[in-house]
Amino acid sequence: MRDAETVTLVDVARRAGVSLATASRVMNGSDRKVSPELRERVVGAARELRYVRNANAQALAKARSAIVGVIVHDIGDPYFSEILRGVEAAGEGTGQLLLVCDTHRDPERELEYLTLLHAHRASTIVIAGSGHEDRAHNVAVGTRLDAFVNGGGRVVLIGRHHYGGDAVLPDNRGGARALMREVLAHGHRAVAIIGGPPHLTTTHDRLDGCRLAFADAGLTFDPACVIDGDFSRESGEAATHALYARGDEPTAIVALNDEMAVGALTALRERGLRVPDDVSLVGFDDIPVAADVTPALTTVNVPLNHIGEVAMRLAREPASDGFRAAHVAAHVVIRASLGKRSLLKP
Amino acid sequence: MRDAETVTLVDVARRAGVSLATASRVMNGSDRKVSPELRERVVGAARELRYVRNANAQALAKARSAIVGVIVHDIGDPYFSEILRGVEAAGEGTGQLLLVCDTHRDPERELEYLTLLHAHRASTIVIAGSGHEDRAHNVAVGTRLDAFVNGGGRVVLIGRHHYGGDAVLPDNRGGARALMREVLAHGHRAVAIIGGPPHLTTTHDRLDGCRLAFADAGLTFDPACVIDGDFSRESGEAATHALYARGDEPTAIVALNDEMAVGALTALRERGLRVPDDVSLVGFDDIPVAADVTPALTTVNVPLNHIGEVAMRLAREPASDGFRAAHVAAHVVIRASLGKRSLLKP
DNA sequence: TTGTATGCGTTATCAT
């Protein structure tokens, strides 16, 4: 362990008896303009010296680093980790480094990460978190994104956003509409909805879909049936308890994502209510656990993995003048947690 | 959007009417040696010009970037995302950028990431995946880590490893021993164990603990009761089916992690076996879903979050001559999935 | 095909 000096390309070049330029071409250049003989000498020297390239110097020289930053709301949320898997799969073998940024649903932190990625001259920024309804925040995000794009960066958005750029758009509204239609078709009329954070476009879109289903069936939608959650398991549990505490007696509960549905399941169990015998329960997203809980959750399958892949693929294509939108369908998955409203009960 | 030129510190300095050095001191230097007046001029100019620092240039000049790399086996596995939360929390506000590297349990990819982080001159590498029992791989990891440390990097390991360095060590053996003791105390003798990947030290340690519990009770441990899994939910499901397919009739199943236990639960349900009436089931780690499945899982609580925090705290302390080890206890959590062996059954 | 020389944006070491 005596060699505390860092080995640079110059060292490699000297050792191989070639110029710095040639060494550079061999080690990193996409150029093939080096004779096999010299190439071998350089590779050999690099190995002997245990040369490790300095990515920062490369990024500085090239004015762009090989980093792809992905901004998510919560890395522990299966919704995002599934998307990440897709992004990763599509980025495999491209030599790009995936940088995962977790905002914890904090808009402030989202802005910080945007600046950070810009500072690192990332090649691409993928924003996987839902767009916000907060006007000031949208402006701030737009400003940062503009600056980033002007500097030569690529931006891809997942879900509806207020920034114009390439986007992958899951059909939240259509999925919710189909889901609620199914719930109504099972005879339910006393429906409670556990909503998401009011400032997210995902929440708005899914609620919209629910409303449309009521309209489709010629029923009136009572806004009071919505109780807010924040997309976390805990909030689903709390919201469910709150529901009963305020006297509601739904025959079906619709959680706007699976995590909250799982929380709701726990709450219902604590209250001694059986699903779906006493009350039906449905979620949204179809994350892996949805099939593991008892009873298995009826939900809307959003192909998270696929969405991540598409996003990454968009990112790798050169920027176009206008912006492209890739629409992704979402379909209802019926499982045990949704039952017919018992005819014996009013 | 006309300004496609990138703003540099030189631009800021010129605009503020000061030298590059002064501008640098104001924007990034820890130095306080700048008059309030000039400082304000620089800050103002930077804001007007929308200056964004070039992190690559900084890293090159400082010979070290502000990146902390965390290597995990699977970002979607709650075990790791919980650890990540802890790391993140402890790193909050330090200006360090968290880089999450997902190996998908592929040793080859682990090596690649090690090189990548070295290339980016990361300040710290945290390896959260369990150590391997594969000798060749350990040597390769050791070589890379040595080079990284020699170059001035910090390394912190989570779980037992064959590399000497600062480490956070959860008590896998003790936890498994206590868990198995509990299982035996409930009267179970026909016990099946769903093991982890044979090359992971975590698997070895937990199995060891199980063996010790048998010895403690004066019972002989039959190695044949172990069936291999790979720590994934799917493998837990498959292993359980395999168990019955080969004719085993355990009264209790011990999965060496919760994910596999959840999979086992699904398999048992498919087979019409009730838990814990027909067969008891326990897991390990106490990830969030453990409490959400039905019945709730008896398991061993490993304070994942805390482990991540400790790791990050260790990382922020300067390297010491010897290496430090932070031991973390694990304790059994009794929930509904573990029952007494029915006396009516043989 | 190979080598020479310059620039990338900052930090840090000197002077002043």
Next chain:
DNA sequence: ATGATAACGCATACAA
């Protein structure tokens, strides 16, 4: 306290 200038390690335009 402030300014001039030399690294930092690499890619690349240009020359040979």
